[in-house]
Structure formats: structure tokens, C-alpha cells
Amino acid sequence: MSAAHKRIYIEDVVEPARIRTQSFAKAFPAAAAMWDHKKNCGFGPEDFSFRSHVRAWFKCPKGRDHRFQVQIAAMANAMLSQSKTMGCGFCNSKRVSVTNNLAETYPEIAKEWMPKKNKLSPQDVPAGSCKYAWWKCPKGHTYEAQISNRTAEGTGCVRCNVGEPLDLRTYPRAYKEFDRKQNKGVDPHCLSSTAKYAWNCSADPRHHWIAGFYRDSKNRIRCPFCRNQKGSPGNNLKASHPHLAKQWHPTKNGDTTAKDVTFGSGFKAWWKCHQGPDHEWQTSVANRTGLQTDCPFCKMRRTSVTNIISTQAPKLAKEWHPRKNGKIKPDQVRIHSMTQFWWLCSKCSFEWRAAPIYRITRGNGCPQCARKKHGKMMSKRLKDNPELRFKKQSGLT
Structure with missing residues (x-):
């Protein structure tokens, strides 16, 4: 992981950012109840916004070892999506524990x-x-x-479960789609459960595929093209979303190309945006088409060499406080971040807190130097324009 993609952990936080929206505790009390007070360095869920990207510790009540560290914003999203696992990586089988192994x-x-x-x-x-x-x-x-x-499915040994031959007559749709020319000599009334056969789609004659036959619902759509599992000449990402196909990563998706997947595919692909050398990320095709997600680096949702302080605002990086920001460095913070950090003036050594976005968009610098500069300007103006000086009025003491 490059310096530009380092995560911010709660162990690195010296002082939480000022909450500009609702606190995590107020917005999501059920998730806040899972806050691990012992491991979160004395901070509470009321100290952070529900949009915070700080990775905090949580403990799930469904298992004694269900302790996990995740972004606060990710926990908020899990609650918004009404996830049954409430963001717990153990309950959703992404992590192993004594309760789910x-x-x-x-x-x-x-x-x-x-x-x-x-x-x-x-x-x-x-x-x-x-x-x-x-x-x-x-x-x-x-x-x-x-x-x-x-x-979950109760499957077992393939060789032991060969069982009785399958009769396609009990599966009307599959019986119709069985390719008798390609499967010449094969009796559709007596199929092996371990062999693979050729099929023709009953909905679109252009769709051909080879697969085994398994006992399940009798009229289930088995065509992988109609189910958006495979791309076909008229139904693939390059044909339906050419602008997204241009961002298909040229090397990280193996042999799979934009022509091999459909716009609704759940395939988790790698993408590459040409706006930055490190603009590479992984997400499903369906997320990019259905949710219309764009490059997370261009949208300032992830750090990149194209949006971090150290490369985009080197003068500000020189004023980054070397001690008061803990382990957080300017190559971990985006230039549009609204989180307040500590700065050290290179001229007068004054220390102050400010958000990078305001320092850049408003040109805010050291407040003490600004006051001195303003004072000097006023003194010069009064010196050059003596008529502007206040005159003592009669009757006033």
C-alpha cells in the first residue's frame, strides 16, 4: 500500500475533528452501542461524525471474539442498508471466529x-x-x-452423488433448450449429473453455452447470457457502456475483458482512470453501472498523488505540524479535507488548527502573521494619510 493510500486508524488520532453534521452516537445509536470503549483510546462515538473515515473498534454482541476495526462511515452505511450483520465481518463470514468456523x-x-x-x-x-x-x-x-x-447447499462428494440418471422431460424449459445436434447420440431422457452438455437458449437463438445439468426449479432460466452472467455480442459492457469499458484495467482482470461481462454483472473488476497514475480501484460492474459510481480518486473519496497535500500543496506540507497530528502525514490527507489539523508557521512558529480545504480555497495562512501584516498596513496607511487619524471632539473627555 502506497503512502497515498494509508488508512487513518483511531490509534493515530490525537484530537477528533470538529463535527459538522450529526455525531455517530446520535445518528446511529444501535451501531454506537457496539463501540469498543476499551480499544478506542478513550474516544467515544459522540466524538466523531457518522461520515468519519477514521477506523474505530467495534464489538458485536453475537460472539465473544467478534471484535473488528472498520471505518465509522462504513458502519453507518451498513445501518442505512439495514444489513442483518450490522457491519460485523464475522457475522457475514468475511472473518473467522469461534462462533462461525x-x-x-x-x-x-x-x-x-x-x-x-x-x-x-x-x-x-x-x-x-x-x-x-x-x-x-x-x-x-x-x-x-x-x-x-x-x-449452505448441502453438497457432497461429486463421485458418490452421481445418483440416478436425470430425465429432462420433467424439466420442460431445459428439455426445449437441449441442443440435439451438438449432443448427438446423447439421450435427453437419461443424462449423467456429472457430464457437461451443449444448450441453446429458448429466448435468444444466438445464445449457446456448455454446462452440466443440476436438479433445481423446473422452469429456472439457465442461460448465462440472459441471466447477465456472461457477455454476448449484443449484451456486454463495451457495447452498453463504452465510456466505462475505456476504464477497464488492461492487466489486472486476467483474461476477462469488457466484452465478457454484462452491465449488471457482479464481477468485481479492476478499473483504471487516466486522470492519475495511481487511480486504480476495484468494484463490481453492477456498482459502476447501477449506482453510477465514478473514479473515487477524482471524486476526492480516496487519497491519491493527484489530491494529497504533499504533492498538490507543497507549501502547506512544509507547515504541517511535526508532532501534534500524531502519525498522520500530509501524504495521507486530501487537499479538500474538512478535518482540522495542526499547522506550524515557518516564519513565526505560531501553532494553529485549520482544515486544508479552507487553507487552499480561501488562502488562509498563519493568523498571527496575518494580524501583524494587517497592523503594519494600517500604520502605514495612517502615516501616509494623517487626515484619517481620529480627532478629539470637543466636550468629550
């Missing part, structure tokens, strides 16, 4: 875990993880499967 919650499945091949133990992964792992069934078959599929 595979060994604790699914001991029978954990017995099939292959620790040497996975280089982890069942205690090290959440039961709801989307990661793939290696398993060994009681009959000695080894196979790879997603952890969440094994726990």
Missing part, C-alpha cells in the same frame, strides 16, 4: 477437510466462506468444492 459449526463436514492440501485447518475458515477447498469423503474420493456450497 467450520469445525465449530459443521463438525461432520470438517472431518472431510484435507489440512495438508488446504494448508489451513477447519478452525481457520468461516463456514460461509466462498473460497474453494479440498475434501476427502469417507470412501476416499478427493475433490474440490466451495465451502459455502458444502455447508
Whole structure:
């Protein structure tokens, strides 16, 4: 992580910024109740705005080890979206704990875990993880499967679960989409659950794909193009959103291109904005199209060499107080930040607090130097214009 992308942790905060909107405690009392007072260095939820980017500690009541550090603004967003996990990384299976690990919650499945091949133990992964792992069934078959599929979907050994042949006649839509030319010699009344077959979309004849067949809802749409899982010649990001396709990262998305995804895809892609050398970020395609999100660096939501004090306002950087801002440096703060920081005048060594945005947009400098300059100007003006001096009026003592 470059200096421009360093996060601000509560351990680095010397003095919280002045609250310009509602405090976190007042705006989101339920989330504020999860505030970890022991680990937050004496600060309380009332000391920060609900939009603060400071990473504070929280503890979730659903687990004794559910302690996590996250941006205050992210917790506020979790509450606004009515998240069932209330922003807890353990409850949403992004972090492992004693309450959600595979060994604790699914001991029978954990017995099939292959620790040497996975280089982890069942205690090290959440039961709801989307990661793939290696398993060994009681009959000695080894196979790879997603952890969440094994726990939430109840899937097991592929070789043991071959079961009875599948009859497509009980699945009208799939029976219609079965490509009889490409699957020549295959009886649709007796399909293997482990083989892959060719299919033609009943809604769009241009859509062809190869996939296995699984027992599920009888009339489910299986076409990956219609479900916006794959891009087709007339339905892909480059065709529908060419301006976004231009920001598709040329190297970080592997073999996947803007032609391979649709505008509603959940694929978490890397993007590159040409307005800055470090304007690279990752978010889903759906976020960029549905939420119309732009470059977070150009929008001043993330720090970059194009918007930090050290590169965009070097004169201000020289006046950054070396001690009173804790571990926060000018290469971590955006020029439009409204947070107040400490400054040290290079001329008179006066110390004062001010927000970078006002120092830059209004040209605010050292207040003591400004007062001295104003005093000198007034003295010179009075000296050059003696008629402006106040005259003693008669009758006044």
C-alpha cells in the first residue's frame, strides 16, 4: 500500500475533528452501542461524525471474539442498508471466529477437510466462506468444492452423488433448450449429473453455452447470457457502456475483458482512470453501472498523488505540524479535507488548527502573521494619510 493510500486508524488520532453534521452516537445509536470503549483510546462515538473515515473498534454482541476495526462511515452505511450483520465481518463470514468456523459449526463436514492440501485447518475458515477447498469423503474420493456450497447447499462428494440418471422431460424449459445436434447420440431422457452438455437458449437463438445439468426449479432460466452472467455480442459492457469499458484495467482482470461481462454483472473488476497514475480501484460492474459510481480518486473519496497535500500543496506540507497530528502525514490527507489539523508557521512558529480545504480555497495562512501584516498596513496607511487619524471632539473627555 502506497503512502497515498494509508488508512487513518483511531490509534493515530490525537484530537477528533470538529463535527459538522450529526455525531455517530446520535445518528446511529444501535451501531454506537457496539463501540469498543476499551480499544478506542478513550474516544467515544459522540466524538466523531457518522461520515468519519477514521477506523474505530467495534464489538458485536453475537460472539465473544467478534471484535473488528472498520471505518465509522462504513458502519453507518451498513445501518442505512439495514444489513442483518450490522457491519460485523464475522457475522457475514468475511472473518473467522469461534462462533462461525467450520469445525465449530459443521463438525461432520470438517472431518472431510484435507489440512495438508488446504494448508489451513477447519478452525481457520468461516463456514460461509466462498473460497474453494479440498475434501476427502469417507470412501476416499478427493475433490474440490466451495465451502459455502458444502455447508449452505448441502453438497457432497461429486463421485458418490452421481445418483440416478436425470430425465429432462420433467424439466420442460431445459428439455426445449437441449441442443440435439451438438449432443448427438446423447439421450435427453437419461443424462449423467456429472457430464457437461451443449444448450441453446429458448429466448435468444444466438445464445449457446456448455454446462452440466443440476436438479433445481423446473422452469429456472439457465442461460448465462440472459441471466447477465456472461457477455454476448449484443449484451456486454463495451457495447452498453463504452465510456466505462475505456476504464477497464488492461492487466489486472486476467483474461476477462469488457466484452465478457454484462452491465449488471457482479464481477468485481479492476478499473483504471487516466486522470492519475495511481487511480486504480476495484468494484463490481453492477456498482459502476447501477449506482453510477465514478473514479473515487477524482471524486476526492480516496487519497491519491493527484489530491494529497504533499504533492498538490507543497507549501502547506512544509507547515504541517511535526508532532501534534500524531502519525498522520500530509501524504495521507486530501487537499479538500474538512478535518482540522495542526499547522506550524515557518516564519513565526505560531501553532494553529485549520482544515486544508479552507487553507487552499480561501488562502488562509498563519493568523498571527496575518494580524501583524494587517497592523503594519494600517500604520502605514495612517502615516501616509494623517487626515484619517481620529480627532478629539470637543466636550468629550
